[in-house]
Amino acid sequence: MNKRPTEPYKIRGVEALFGSESEPSASDSQTLALEQIVLPSYHQPRRHFDPISLEQLATSIQQHGIWEPLLVRQQPSNPSRYELVAGERRYRAAQQIQLSEVPVRILTLTDEEALLVSLEENLYREDLNPFEETLGILDWLAVRVGVSVEEVKSTLYQMNNVAKGAVNQNVLVSELSDAIQTGFEELNLISWQSFVSSRLPLLKLPSEILEALQNGELAYTKATAIARIKDEKLRGEILQSAIEQKLSLNQIKEKIAQLTKPTQFSIANSPKGRLQDVVRKVSRSEVWKDPKKWKKVEALLVKLEALVESESMSGSEGSQPEETQGDTEA
Incomplete structure (x- = not known):
């Protein structure tokens, strides 16, 4: 995976929509009553908000305030309400410490533009877990290219087969694959090849592991290690131990080796x-x-x-008549 930019993140979606010269600056920000801001109807890339991390952010806001304004857009159906485009963690932290108002930047965006900006803003934050980031990238590509998420996934698998020489690429798939590949280059987060090999498999994890990963209870590497266990009961036991005991990846691998060894003997019987x-x-x-x-x-x-010894003696005695019989026949 490519290294994320070390410089402060500048929302590329906003720059692309307004241009580098006309993009709203920090001085364009204003304050809004927190109760005027509502969450969007579309889903955000972030599925899980770690309570400890959120508590730390709330404490920081309490001490230093909100440095980066929230991005909002006015609701067409209700001009007194503003839909949150980016900054849900800051929004939730502000609610937690009961702030009455927060700094915002009000943007004029269509539904598609708002979704793109929201996805980009979240994707460039380091605290998305791999599962959330995977879904976010798929959503972003789908909106950017103008197809469904399922079509994006299907095309990525076809691109992978073409790269391996397994199938030939037709013209329609070639056009879509070029657009998707360009999208990955624009995001500059991960190559499409790595995304297919290491990220798409996350969507096929067993439901209980996927839930733990989605809730931030399990790291990506630990989830894939536990998912390799075929026995559902054993997999559930190790998953529970990994979460409750906060086992490291090496500890999980050792536990799997210990618990699967007796199973191998019982299978052989x-x-x-x-x-x-x-x-x-x-x-x-x-x-x-x-x-x-x-x-x-x-x-x-x-x-x-x-x-x-008893078995050995009885075996010797049992063989004696056969030898005698053999001598007689001779």
Whole structure:
């Protein structure tokens, strides 16, 4: 993934719509009563607002105020209300500390323009999780190119197949793929190839993992590791442990290895495998260091040895008549 710009982010959607010279500046901002601002009817890229992060932002606003004005547009149906275009975290933090008014920049935007600006503003903020960013990029491309999200996904998969030489590209797909590729270059967040290989698979994750990822309870790398577990019950147990115990990626991988190992033995259902597994566990536990436990183990070993010797003797006696019979026939 490409590195995000280190300079303060300038909303490219606004610049593209108004031009670099006529773009509203910070001095054009004004204040609005918080109760006059309403959330948009279309969904925002951000699905989850981390309570701790929101609390920190609220504290910062309380101490230093809101440095970057919220972007709003006037509602055509109700001129006294303003629809939030960008800055939902600041809006929610202001609500949390019960601010009466906030700084805003009022823009004149169509529905499509408002959605583009909103998506861009959110995509260039680092605190979107990979799932939210994936959905945001798909939404942005769909609006930018003028097709549905499903068509964007389908075209991306076709582009990937063409790149691999699996299929030939027709003219219509070629035009759409060129537009999508240009879109990725404009965003400069991630290449379309990396998006197909590492981001689109997120949309196919099991529902419980997708929910945890969407709610910010699980990192992207941890989610993909747990998703590889085929057993639903085991996957659920590891997912719960990862969230509750805040396990690292390495700890999750170790836990998966530990819990899937017995499963492999049970699938094989081999007596020899079970015996070897018990011996390994006894060796690792160093049970002989505990006198009480070792006494019990020793009693079991005596019985096991007696059983093995008994079986060995009965096997030898059983073979004797066959040898005798063989001599007689000879």
